[in-house]
Amino acid sequence: MLRLVVLISGGGSNLRALLDASQDAEFPARVVAVGADRQADGLAHAEHYGIPSFVVPFTSFDSREAWGDELLAQLREWQPDVVVLSGLMRLLPAQVVAEYAPAIINTHPAYLPEFPGAHGVRDALAAGVTETGASVIVVDDGVDSGPILHQRRVPVEPGDTEATLHERIKPVERELLIQTVLDLANGTIDLKEYRA
Known part of the structure; x- marks a missing residue:
């Protein structure tokens, strides 16, 4: 079973489609967590399906690198096979790209x-x-x-x-x-x- 962490910034319509698809027992992937760079509306989809979520607010950090360090720490918690950017409206910092x-x-x-x-x-x-x-x-x-x-x-x-x-x-x-x-x-x- 492929483990996915989905990162969003907005309404999460692609996330919703993935969550809907994964309700089929035959679908070979599961969203194990949803992350966002702000309090995004799409987090409601995770809540609806009982999927854990986390928010790493970009504006709470002094630099993109510091934000990236915290995002990386959150991602590591969930051990994803694949990270899916689904409307994440920020470039991933280099250290996140380098790791995944x-x-x-x-x-x-x-x-x-x-x-x-x-x-x-x-x-x-x-x-x-x-x-x-x-x-x-x-x-x-x-x-x-x-x-x-x-x-x-x-x-x-x-x-x-x-x-x-x-x-x-x-x-x-x-x-x-x-x-x-x-x-x-x-x-x-x-x-x-x-x-x-």
């Missing part, structure tokens, strides 16, 4: 390497493209620059706003995340191949 990579995956609302960064949906609209997408990647020290595990195109429709386009991308992100977790659990994807 390549067993850190992230969802992103664009067809990487197109439109990396915090505003992938907005950037796609600003560029006037006719399609964007969703990706699941291995986290490295860059910004959305790690190896791509799964991705799928999503069309941009006339009149799309950032909100409407993002709402169409989210279900694709969720499907890709669940497929990636399944592939990791059954060995179709071997993260050891991505060691630096």
Whole structure:
């Protein structure tokens, strides 16, 4: 059984999808804890399913490194096989990446390497493209620059706003995340191949 710790910053819709999927006894992964960098709404999903959670508030620390040290201490408590970034809106500090990579995956609302960064949906609209997408990647020290595990195109429709386009991308992100977790659990994807 693959042990997952999921890190969030917001509403946790991808987290909810993973928790829903893991209710199936046949699903080969379990979320053992949920962490956040603030009092995120998505922590309610963990509470609903009886999953332990922790908060390491970024603003409580003098530096990103100090925050990273505490985040690392929390992660070690749960001994995850894979750390899932699911809407965590902060770059992981180097010491966290060094300890867990390549067993850190992230969802992103664009067809990487197109439109990396915090505003992938907005950037796609600003560029006037006719399609964007969703990706699941291995986290490295860059910004959305790690190896791509799964991705799928999503069309941009006339009149799309950032909100409407993002709402169409989210279900694709969720499907890709669940497929990636399944592939990791059954060995179709071997993260050891991505060691630096």
